Amino acid sequence: MSKTILIIDDSPSVRQVAAIALRGAGYEVVDAVDGKAALGKLDGRRYHLIITDVNMPVMDGITFIREAKKLPNYRFTPIMVLTTESDERKKELGREAGAKAWLVKPFQPAQLLQAVAKLIMP
Amino acid sequence: MVNSTVIPSQTLPAWGWISAVIGLVGGVVVEVISGFSLQGGIAGLVLVALGGMAGLWSNRQFIAALAAAHQRGWDESQTKNDNSGTVADLERICLEVLPILARQVETSRSQTEEAITSLVARFSAIVEQLQQVILTSQSSVGHLTDTLHGDQSGGFARSEQRLLGVVNNLGTTLASKGRMLNEVRQLTGQMEVLNTMAVDVKKVADHTNLLALNAAIEAARAGNHGGGFGVVADEVRRLSRQSGETGRNMGQQVGILQTAVATVVSSAEEAAAQENRMMTAAEETIRTVLSEFRTTTGRLADSAKELRQVGSHIGDEISDVLVALQFQDRTSQILAVVGKNLTALRDQVQAHASAREQGGSVSAINVQEWLAHMELGYSTKEQYRDHHNKISQPPDNTDITFF
Numbered sequence A: 001m002s003k004t005i006l007i008i009d010d011s012p013s014v015r016q017v018a019a020i021a022l023r024g025a026g027y028e029v030v031d032a033v034d035g036k037a038a039l040g041k042l043d044g045r046r047y048h049l050i051i052t053d054v055n056m057p058v059m060d061g062i063t064f065i066r067e068a069k070k071l072p073n074y075r076f077t078p079i080m081v082l083t084t085e086s087d088e089r090k091k092e093l094g095r096e097a098g099a100k101a102w103l104v105k106p107f108q109p110a111q112l113l114q115a116v117a118k119l120i121m122p
Numbered sequence B: 001m002v003n004s005t006v007i008p009s010q011t012l013p014a015w016g017w018i019s020a021v022i023g024l025v026g027g028v029v030v031e032v033i034s035g036f037s038l039q040g041g042i043a044g045l046v047l048v049a050l051g052g053m054a055g056l057w058s059n060r061q062f063i064a065a066l067a068a069a070h071q072r073g074w075d076e077s078q079t080k081n082d083n084s085g086t087v088a089d090l091e092r093i094c095l096e097v098l099p100i101l102a103r104q105v106e107t108s109r110s111q112t113e114e115a116i117t118s119l120v121a122r123f124s125a126i127v128e129q130l131q132q133v134i135l136t137s138q139s140s141v142g143h144l145t146d147t148l149h150g151d152q153s154g155g156f157a158r159s160e161q162r163l164l165g166v167v168n169n170l171g172t173t174l175a176s177k178g179r180m181l182n183e184v185r186q187l188t189g190q191m192e193v194l195n196t197m198a199v200d201v202k203k204v205a206d207h208t209n210l211l212a213l214n215a216a217i218e219a220a221r222a223g224n225h226g227g228g229f230g231v232v233a234d235e236v237r238r239l240s241r242q243s244g245e246t247g248r249n250m251g252q253q254v255g256i257l258q259t260a261v262a263t264v265v266s267s268a269e270e271a272a273a274q275e276n277r278m279m280t281a282a283e284e285t286i287r288t289v290l291s292e293f294r295t296t297t298g299r300l301a302d303s304a305k306e307l308r309q310v311g312s313h314i315g316d317e318i319s320d321v322l323v324a325l326q327f328q329d330r331t332s333q334i335l336a337v338v339g340k341n342l343t344a345l346r347d348q349v350q351a352h353a354s355a356r357e358q359g360g361s362v363s364a365i366n367v368q369e370w371l372a373h374m375e376l377g378y379s380t381k382e383q384y385r386d387h388h389n390k391i392s393q394p395p396d397n398t399d400i401t402f403f
Helices: A012-024 A035-040 A061-070 A088-097 A109-119 B014-033 B038-149 B155-221 B223-324 B327-357 B367-376 B381-387
Strands: A004-008 A028-032 A049-052 A079-083 A101-104 B400-402
Touching (some): A012 B038, A035 A061, A049 A061, A049 A109, B038 B327, B155 B223
Parallel strands (some): A004 A049
16 A cells, blocks of 8 residues: 655645655655645545645644644654755754754755655654 | 025125224324334334235135035035935835836746746646556566567467467378378279289189080080080080179279279379468468567567657656756745835835825834845745855755754
């Protein structure tokens, strides 16, 4: 059974590029346009990994991570940040919120898949 | 604007008059002290003249200073008026231009985003179709490879075996017919034996007839005593003639049979030879067709493999293009911040203009604070570099941090 990944980004192109890379590697992909929409998809479905952008309208990525970590079903779901932000203070905010990795865009699909494989529990 | 400087009237100030009066008084005092002598008079006139000259010089100095002061005051007033007009113009330009720039930036951002999103969607569809083609091709190539190089249960080998089995069955049938033909040939030999036997029967009949004739002659010579024997001899002669006739008929029938069998054997041999040639040709044809089919399927497999490789290469290229198209996300964020800053600047100018027009106190703008506030909205390294006017560089390679 393939593993499912939730990807959150307000940029359709980034969502599609990431989805192509992930689906090509055999993952199932569910996507959301911002943090609030993503919280609506944390409805009991199992996600093996969540990938989120930081700067998004309605609800930013850091707030989403904090809210997701409050949900018992998703407390231990690994979350990776995929963003253009490379500022160390922002990274620290992400780490404090509960992110497990921080990948700066633009990304190489191979590197994304490598990080995903490392974060997803066997 | 026309310079309409008004110079004050050239009136001698009080201290100028005092200088002249002091000179005049000094001259009178010298006249009195010198007892109105000639020298005293000259000295007094000199003092009076000096006093007057001092007064005139003072007056000119005063006028010049007054004119300069007036001019300076007028200039300051004019500068103030000019600055006020310039600031108002600047404010108007900013209030008109900044929203236009903000809208144009937003239009550029949204159009780029829309176009790139559409482009990415199309490329995504191409990638998915290519992956599907590659999968199908891989499956076909695998099937063809199995067919061409698989074990005996493989499709191609099985087909070849079946077709050659048909040829072998034909060969077996022909062999069976050949054996039957040999039997018929042997029957021809038996016919010869029968013919010889028929000839022998005729010879025996002729010989018996001759003996019966001799017996009849001897019976006639014996007279009445030989009458019965003569009847027997005649009967034997009749039988021998019949036997000879039967032997002759047998020979004729065997000859007819021999001719018929020879004809059948000849036809069968010709048919067998033709069938052998046909079977050989069929086997050759089957082998040729199978060989051509093998060559064709081999080429097809090579073509499919090449198609898969090319498709895979194109897929990689498109994936690289998709990765490159991620620039849109960065430029979109940069342009969004530019638009936001233009709007904020417009609001700042509007507040400044409103305060100035209402005659209220216009608070000074803290430029450094403004710049620092702008910097807070940045998310990419390019924005920081551009903000600090450093050499623009492409985005860094992918950076990943595990916590």
